[in-house]
Amino acid sequence: MVRRRVLARQLRLLREQAGLTLEEAAPKLHFSVSKLSRIENAQVVIDIHWVKSMLDLYDVGGTRWTEFVELAQEALQPGWWRAYGLGNNSYIALETEASRLQEFTLSYVPGILQTADYARALMCAVPLQRTEEQLENEVAARIYRQQRLTSDDNPLAVIAVIDESTLHRPVGGAEIQREQLAHIAKLAELDTVALHVLPTAVGAHAALPSGFMILSFGDLDEPDMAYVEHSLGALSLDKAGDVARARLTFERVLSDALDPAESLALIRRLAGR
Known part of the structure; x- marks a missing residue:
């Protein structure tokens, strides 16, 4: 795309x-x-x-x-995602070409940082018609995306802000949540990942209505794009004014969040419980 x-x-x-x-x-x-x-x-x-x-x-x-x-x-x-039965108009087609991803999530761990069990539990909670094969293909594609976090040839830089409530929500149960926290703590140590936690104590903040992403495409010289997932689907925004507003919102949320060291310490404490 x-x-x-x-x-x-x-x-x-x-x-x-x-x-x-x-x-x-x-x-x-x-x-x-x-x-x-x-x-x-x-x-x-x-x-x-x-x-x-x-x-x-x-x-x-x-x-x-x-x-x-x-x-x-x-x-x-055809993109690699076609082998998993996913269409060319999916978010993955955009992320595959991006060089940087900025993402804020309110209620779940960003897709590119999820474990297979956590991703499966999230997908099963959504009332969509899927066969078992389709479900496993979607989970496998989500995990495949993480390869770019350690790629030397085509790395993806990720700046993620996660609302603190996400760290306490036992998606799939306590054990799956514990494994997920340990997983993001490990990924947060990578040079390609900057992970921030937005404390609940902040109260109202700039992105309270929803999470969103901003994709940047580096050498392709393609304008940045904002992407919003919601309960009924997703919306991509590429008008300059919309993207500028998304950038400003992300900067404000980032300024309210803990720095990476503080965020990692919090995640490790919760994972150890």
Whole structure:
């Protein structure tokens, strides 16, 4: 999805640099205006032959031609999550391309820090129709994501703020919760993870209504995106104003939270009970 967004944004820029409006370019490409608009907004999967036609029209050649064709090919490659039965429009498709994740959770441990048993207990609590195979695939995919926390080639930096109440909620029972606390204490020691606990004593805070995430994409030069999961689904926000508000909210929550050393000490105490 992210590669498709990068390609779509670059194709729109090429059209504008060629001095063509949507209405002028579409008929030359044998597209409707609405189809070309959907392509430039990454609302459809882009066929590589469409890309070549657009490059011809916009007079793009040489190494730039090759770069765009390679990007189009990358955008068409199935993601690793497809092997687990997950769609391309899932959150995982976004996180896989991200270089940094900032996340605040109110009532559960962030997905990328969960154990398999904790994740399974959370998923079983949600009233969704799943076969046993689908459930186990989703759990396996969630655990697979953690590989990037220790990757040398493609690491993901995580800054997580967890509401203190999460540490006391026995998801799956006391033993599963204890193992989960021990697990996040171990992950918090990684260079890629900065873990903060927001004390209950803080009271009202900037993100009281819901948890959320902010994804940054590094070298892809893709704008940051905010992502909100809720009881009935999820919402992605990429408008600059929405993302700026998410950043400000995260900064305020982070300023109220314990530092990583204090947070880790608290988690270890609770895990030892």
